[in-house]
Amino acid sequence: MIDLERISVSYGDTTVMHDLSLDVRESEFFTLLGPSGCGKTTLLRTISGFVTPSSGSVHISGRDVTALAPEDRGIGVVFQNYALFPHLTVFENVAFGLRVARTNRAEIASRVQDALDRIGVAEHAAKKPAELSGGQQQRVAIARALILGARVLLLDEPLSNLDAKLREAMRDEIRDIQQRMGLTAVYVTHDQHEALAISDRVAVMESGAVRQIGTPRELYASPTSAFVCSFIGDTSCLPPHPAFQPNGRAVRAFVRPEHVHLGVRDGDGWINLEPTLERMVYQGARTRLVLRAGDTRLTAEAPSDQPEHVNGDTVPVSIRLADVHLYPEAQP
Amino acid sequence: MTDLTVLARAELTRPDLPYRKFAFWAGFAMLSWAIVAFLYVPLGTVLSAAFYREGSVTTETIARLAGARNVRSALWNTFWMAGATVITVNIVGLFQVMVLEFVKVRGAGILKIAYATPLVFGSVTAITGYNFVYGDSGAVTELLTRFFPGMNRDWFHGWVAVLIAHSFLMTHYHFLFLRAAIRRVDFATVEAARSLGASPISALFKVVLPVVRPTIFAVSLLVLLSALTSLAAPAILGGREFRMLNQMIMGLNSVRRQDMAALLALLLGLISLIVFLGLRWIERRQTYFGGAKTPIPMQKVVLKNRLSNAAVHIIAWVLFVIYATPVVFTILFSFAPSRSIATDVLPSSLTLDNYISVLTAQQTLEPLVNSTVMSVMAIAVVLCLALFAGRLIAKSKSLLTGVVEFSLFIPWVLPSSLVAIGLILAYDAPSPWIFGNVLLGSYAIMPIAYGILIVPMMVRLIGAAMVGIDPSLEDAAQSLGAGPLTRFLRVTMPLLAPVLILVSALAFNDLVNEYTVSAFLYNPNNKPLGVAIAGFAVSNDPETLAKGLVYATLVMSVSFVIIMLADKLGLGRAPISVV
Numbered sequence: 069m070i071d072l073e074r075i076s077v078s079y080g081d082t083t084v085m086h087d088l089s090l091d092v093r094e095s096e097f098f099t100l101l102g103p104s105g106c107g108k109t110t111l112l113r114t115i116s117g118f119v120t121p122s123s124g125s126v127h128i129s130g131r132d133v134t135a136l137a138p139e140d141r142g143i144g145v146v147f148q149n150y151a152l153f154p155h156l157t158v159f160e161n162v163a164f165g166l167r168v169a170r171t172n173r174a175e176i177a178s179r180v181q182d183a184l185d186r187i188g189v190a191e192h193a194a195k196k197p198a199e200l201s202g203g204q205q206q207r208v209a210i211a212r213a214l215i216l217g218a219r220v221l222l223l224d225e226p227l228s229n230l231d232a233k234l235r236e237a238m239r240d241e242i243r244d245i246q247q248r249m250g251l252t253a254v255y256v257t258h259d260q261h262e263a264l265a266i267s268d269r270v271a272v273m274e275s276g277a278v279r280q281i282g283t284p285r286e287l288y289a290s291p292t293s294a295f296v297c298s299f300i301g302d303t304s305c306l307p308p309h310p311a312f313q314p315n316g317r318a319v320r321a322f323v324r325p326e327h328v329h330l331g332v333r334d335g336d337g338w339i340n341l342e343p344t345l346e347r348m349v350y351q352g353a354r355t356r357l358v359l360r361a362g363d364t365r366l367t368a369e370a371p372s373d374q375p376e377h378v379n380g381d382t383v384p385v386s387i388r389l390a391d392v393h394l395y396p397e398a399q400p
Numbered sequence: 401m402t403d404l405t406v407l408a409r410a411e412l413t414r415p416d417l418p419y420r421k422f423a424f425w426a427g428f429a430m431l432s433w434a435i436v437a438f439l440y441v442p443l444g445t446v447l448s449a450a451f452y453r454e455g456s457v458t459t460e461t462i463a464r465l466a467g468a469r470n471v472r473s474a475l476w477n478t479f480w481m482a483g484a485t486v487i488t489v490n491i492v493g494l495f496q497v498m499v500l501e502f503v504k505v506r507g508a509g510i511l512k513i514a515y516a517t518p519l520v521f522g523s524v525t526a527i528t529g530y531n532f533v534y535g536d537s538g539a540v541t542e543l544l545t546r547f548f549p550g551m552n553r554d555w556f557h558g559w560v561a562v563l564i565a566h567s568f569l570m571t572h573y574h575f576l577f578l579r580a581a582i583r584r585v586d587f588a589t590v591e592a593a594r595s596l597g598a599s600p601i602s603a604l605f606k607v608v609l610p611v612v613r614p615t616i617f618a619v620s621l622l623v624l625l626s627a628l629t630s631l632a633a634p635a636i637l638g639g640r641e642f643r644m645l646n647q648m649i650m651g652l653n654s655v656r657r658q659d660m661a662a663l664l665a666l667l668l669g670l671i672s673l674i675v676f677l678g679l680r681w682i683e684r685r686q687t688y689f690g691g692a693k694t695p696i697p698m699q700k701v702v703l704k705n706r707l708s709n710a711a712v713h714i715i716a717w718v719l720f721v722i723y724a725t726p727v728v729f730t731i732l733f734s735f736a737p738s739r740s741i742a743t744d745v746l747p748s749s750l751t752l753d754n755y756i757s758v759l760t761a762q763q764t765l766e767p768l769v770n771s772t773v774m775s776v777m778a779i780a781v782v783l784c785l786a787l788f789a790g791r792l793i794a795k796s797k798s799l800l801t802g803v804v805e806f807s808l809f810i811p812w813v814l815p816s817s818l819v820a821i822g823l824i825l826a827y828d829a830p831s832p833w834i835f836g837n838v839l840l841g842s843y844a845i846m847p848i849a850y851g852i853l854i855v856p857m858m859v860r861l862i863g864a865a866m867v868g869i870d871p872s873l874e875d876a877a878q879s880l881g882a883g884p885l886t887r888f889l890r891v892t893m894p895l896l897a898p899v900l901i902l903v904s905a906l907a908f909n910d911l912v913n914e915y916t917v918s919a920f921l922y923n924p925n926n927k928p929l930g931v932a933i934a935g936f937a938v939s940n941d942p943e944t945l946a947k948g949l950v951y952a953t954l955v956m957s958v959s960f961v962i963i964m965l966a967d968k969l970g971l972g973r974a975p976i977s978v979v
């Protein structure tokens with residue numbers, strides 16, 4: 069559906085993206101995830117046409133759109149701050165694209181009314197954007213982006229201006245709209261929980277390059293690099309241990325908190341550690357134990373009804389070797 | 401929408417690409433031509449008039465000027481008057497700011513209105529008012545002679561009158577900028593000083609004023625600039641014995657000694673440039689106000705010391721009388737029957753006769769119409785240029801746009817008399833730059849000069865407003881299929897509209913009050929308000945005087961409406977920078 073091929077982007081003299089290729093499938097919810105400044109916005113704007121790559125090509129539905137202006141691509145875009153036109157009413161904001169396309173009045177009225185009904189802001193049609201709540205503005209922005217019948221929707225951190233509760237509700241709503249209309253969505257976020265919760269597939273980016281693409285499950289269970297492993301989900305770095313350094317090569321070993329089990333386990337495929345307890349973080353049903361083994365810190369998770377420990381206690385833990393993610397030291 | 405319609409739309413928008421390119425380059429060519437023809441050519445002509453004679457550089461003009469006694473005395477007058485003005489304006493202005501922002505004074509709201517009058521009652525209008533009230537047949541003089549029968553009726557005259565007028569009419573920079581600065585001072589510093597034993601007044605001098613010292617400097621430089629280029633005050637009040645530089649330039653120009661006029665105008669320009677660079681330097685060094693996370697807003701303190709409290713109140717209300725008198729009498733007597741003008745202390749009765757006679761007679765109506773039409777012409781053209789230039793400056797950063805931006809700010813530094821002399825010298829004969837036309841003596845020369853005067857202000861404010869518009873709004877419009885023209889007309893323009901209205905109104909206010917350039921360039925076909933008012937001001941005929949008062953009142957009303965509009969639209973609350 070969206071094919072990015074060997075895209076390079078430069079701002080002036082600095083190249084921020086080099087030879088990046090990516091393929092987004094039809095009707096897929098695809099997320100670009102990465103730390104601030106890694107090039108998510110740049111990549112998204114390359115798809116929408118606001119950024120022209122210095123080399124490489126963009127194909128949408130098999131058609132080369134690399135040289136096409138943004139207004140000619142027929143892509144829906146939701147901006148981080150919504151970019152609702154402050155001088156127009158909600159109705160006129162949504163109608164904007166239709167007016168530009170010189171659609172006739174009756175059709176505009178019915179289509180906009182329809183769209184407003186569907187997103188549940190019909191009673192606010194005559195208001196200016198500033199009079200709406202954040203969530204309502206968000207809905208209007210989505211309705212406006214989709215009014216021309218775009219099959220592709222691009223969203224750049226659309227939830228970052230909302231408070232935590234609303235974020236989750238809007239997240240599910242966006243996902244719902246995408247499913248219902250069968251849209252191809254490309255979604256930018258730096259929040260890994262959001263990415264895992266909403267996406268069909270996620271591309272993890274770092275300094276202008278894609279480090280790994282996969283379903284949320286794949287990324288969490290089998291990260292292919294230390295960066296992805298530590299960026300997605302919680303991880304602890306393990307102290308050196310002969311069990312995963314058979315030939316003495318330096319490696320970095322990571323483990324998820326839920327794979328650090330309390331108590332000693334003997335047998336093949338397990339390693340045992342005896343860290344001391346630094347502090348306990350009560351989280352309701354479960355409690356986190358922050359442990360110190362040598363000069364590394366290890367996080368374990370246990371049901372809250374397990375026996376209490378006192379700070380400074382030695383708490384034996386065991387980890388299954390299969391749950392340890394190993395990466396060569398040299399790899400970033 | 402199917403892919404096919406996307407494709408169709410793409411194809412449809414294609415053909416107008418060359419047209420967009422053409423429109424852009426046509427606009428750019430017009431802008432460049434205007435800059436060269438009305439800025440660089442006149443400046444170059446002034447330079448060559450001052451320093452070239454028959455193909456070689458000459459210093460003869462300098463020698464001739466230095467030898468002229470009246471030039472030397474005008475230079476000396478200008479310098480000491482400018483220096484004295486800075487001192488007196490600071491005394492009056494600082495006191496005003498203290499009364500309005502720092503000390504609890506009874507009736508501060510009314511005082512503020514009086515102290516704000518220079519914003520609407522300035523330039524030639526105010527000088528006319530001062531002359532009318534304090535002059536030899538003025539109401540105040542009339543009143544004074546009743547108490548002191550032996551006094552000289554012609555006391556408001558010469559350097560005394562000029563200095564008095566400057567001192568009270570040039571405080572508007574203090575009113576605007578210094579007040580804003582003081583309001584940003586953290587009041588906790590005042591309380592700290594007082595907890596350490598300082599009285600409120602000494603806290604003001606030891607803590608508050610030092611913090612705003614950069615603003616005081618900057619405001620002083622603006623006053624210096626205004627005083628150096630003052631024309632209406634010495635022309636109307638100075639009389640024969642006190643003449644200043646701008647009058648000299650005008651005089652030399654009228655006797656066709658244009659090399660000397662050019663040189664003096666350049667000298668004034670050079671001084672202005674130095675002052676301007678000083679302002680920039682101050683602004684760049686300006687320290688930010690405190691580091692407190694939660695600064696306490698400035699509050700007014702009560703003076704517990706009875707003596708100083710009484711003194712502050714008395715001075716504050718004396719200032720009130722000084723500010724209010726000329727305004728009130730000008731407005732009042734514009735409604736007086738002409739036999740009452742110049743004889744009575746108060747109008748014997750009130751009538752609309754003066755207004756009717758001004759507004760119905762062709763001859764007196766003309767300056768009103770001229771000023772309005774020429775200002776609107778200048779504003780309309782500059783508005784288009786500023787929109788184009790603003791977009792250019794906001795969207796691309798290249799050497800070329802840098803040159804455009806710089807060029808459009810040059811007139812800010814140029815004294816009006818230099819602009820005028822430049823236009824006169826460059827276009828007193830057919831010139832290829834303006835397609836073989838002559839400007840001197842034409843109607844167009846005034847609107848063009850007006851345009852040059854307002855370009856920097858309009859480009860600056862409109863450019864700033866354009867930069868302030870969230871770029872993702874245009875991106876959003878573009879992603880919905882809008883091309884550049886549609887985006888500009890449907891998104892950018894409506895968002896800019898309030899600023900455009902405001903900036904145009906401010907420019908209009910400047911232009912209807914304009915005196916210097918008008919006095920240099922007007923001809924019988926386009927005599928503007930400022931010149932007409934000044935002409936009436938010095939008359940001894942009550943009928944004529946009445947017309948001047950009507951003009952002055954009308955201009956004041958227009959200014960008042962515009963300033964209120966500006967305040968409503970929030971320009972007064974925006975962070976104000978001096979340069």
Ligand SMILES: Nc1ncnc2c1ncn2[C@@H]1O[C@H](COP(=O)(O)OP(=O)(O)OP(=O)(O)O)[C@@H](O)[C@H]1O
Nearest residue numbers: 079080084102103104105106107108109110111258
């Ligand atoms: N207009 C620009 N000019 C120059 N450099 C830019 C520009 N826009 C982005 N960059 C640089 O390109 C890199 C990628 O920026 P981008 O905005 O794509 O990051 P991002 O992943 O969206 O970050 P964030 O999460 O902070 O939004 C950054 O190093 C940034 O500094």
Ligand SMILES: [Mg+2]
Nearest residue numbers: 108109110224
């Ligand atoms: Mg971004």
